[in-house]
Amino acid sequence: MSAPSKTSGAMIFYDIAMRPPIASTCCGPNPWKSRLALNFKNIAYSSIWVPFPNIAQVRCALGVDACRKFGDGTNFYTLPILIDSNTNFKIGDSFDIAVYLQTKYPNSGSGNLFPPQKLDFVFNHDLALLVPLSERKESEHDEYSRFNTYVDAAFSAHVSLMAHYIPFDPVTAEASKAEFIRRAGVKSWDDFEVKGEKREKLKESFRLMLGDLVKLFLRDTSGPFLLGEQASYADLIVGGWLRMMHATLPENEWEEARGWHGGIFGRLHDSLEKYAEVK
Numbered sequence: 434m435s436a437p438s439k440t441s442g443a444m445i446f447y448d449i450a451m452r453p454p455i456a457s458t459c460c461g462p463n464p465w466k467s468r469l470a471l472n473f474k475n476i477a478y479s480s481i482w483v484p485f486p487n488i489a490q491v492r493c494a495l496g497v498d499a500c501r502k503f504g505d506g507t508n509f510y511t512l513p514i515l516i517d518s519n520t521n522f523k524i525g526d527s528f529d530i531a532v533y534l535q536t537k538y539p540n541s542g543s544g545n546l547f548p549p550q551k552l553d554f555v556f557n558h559d560l561a562l563l564v565p566l567s568e569r570k571e572s573e574h575d576e577y578s579r580f581n582t583y584v585d586a587a588f589s590a591h592v593s594l595m596a597h598y599i600p601f602d603p604v605t606a607e608a609s610k611a612e613f614i615r616r617a618g619v620k621s622w623d624d625f626e627v628k629g630e631k632r633e634k635l636k637e638s639f640r641l642m643l644g645d646l647v648k649l650f651l652r653d654t655s656g657p658f659l660l661g662e663q664a665s666y667a668d669l670i671v672g673g674w675l676r677m678m679h680a681t682l683p684e685n686e687w688e689e690a691r692g693w694h695g696g697i698f699g700r701l702h703d704s705l706e707k708y709a710e711v712k
């Protein structure tokens with residue numbers, strides 16, 4: 434581990450504004466992966482909170498291309514974005530942000546985000562995703578990149594357990610919900626509520642999926658991370674989704690889920706608390 438890295442002009446990190454107090458409500462899993470990575474690297478940065486309906490406008494004004502597309506092929510403008518004000522380098526994808534931080538600050542903070550490891554987790558599902566995931570070209574961190582894609586698919590397939598409870602900022606809640614309704618082609622926000630037997634079935638599917646993922650965490654039982662005591666970006670990928678679960682699931686369901694599979698995911702969530710400061 435090395436001394437904290439200090440940048441002369443801070444990094445600027447764009448995340449989605451949620452209901453105040455933002456530190457306990459911000460819940461985008463991809464921005465969370467980047468926040469965890471910035472804190473892991475002990476990088477100085479400041480956050481800009483973008484109202485949900487303004488994401489496209491802000492991203493376009495910054496000149497950052499969309500990295501994701503809707504099912505109909507149109508651009509899907511997303512966050513996070515990271516701007517390194519020293520170089521004016523702009524990065525608009527959470528995985529690219531982690532690679533950038535590792536390349537630029539190889540030894541800072543808690544060390545290597547990408548230590549070599551096998552990440553055998555595959556998720557094949559028949560649950561359609563509302564919006565397709567980003568596509569990636571082969572990269573130097575392929576093992577991690579594939580893991581990121583499968584983890585995103587696995588959690589996204591169950592995100593309807595959470596969507597109805599997103600803590601929107603009251604100022605823009607109506608416009609945000611209207612956009613979700615438009616995308617899903619449903620009639621009202623109530624249609625996002627998954628309840629009763631349907632909810633129980635989806636929860637069971639979620640639990641089983643996590644049961645596959647947990648096998649990787651059982652390789653090294655010295656835990657709490659995949660490589661025992663050493664956290665890596667793979668832990669932060671899962672951790673980003675755990676943050677979303679915590680911020681959106683009804684409290685009793687979060688308590689239930691964190692206890693699944695011997696409490697391994699609850700422990701992972703808590704162990705990443707040291708990288709979860711919202712600045």
Ligand SMILES: N[C@@H](CCC(=O)N[C@@H](CS)C(=O)NCC(=O)O)C(=O)O
Nearest residue numbers: 461462463511512513526527528567
């Ligand atoms: N591949 C991108 C995906 C980013 C993404 O999907 N971000 C979501 C939040 S987790 C977003 O900005 N959604 C905006 C919206 O739904 O309008 C990344 O990893 O950064």
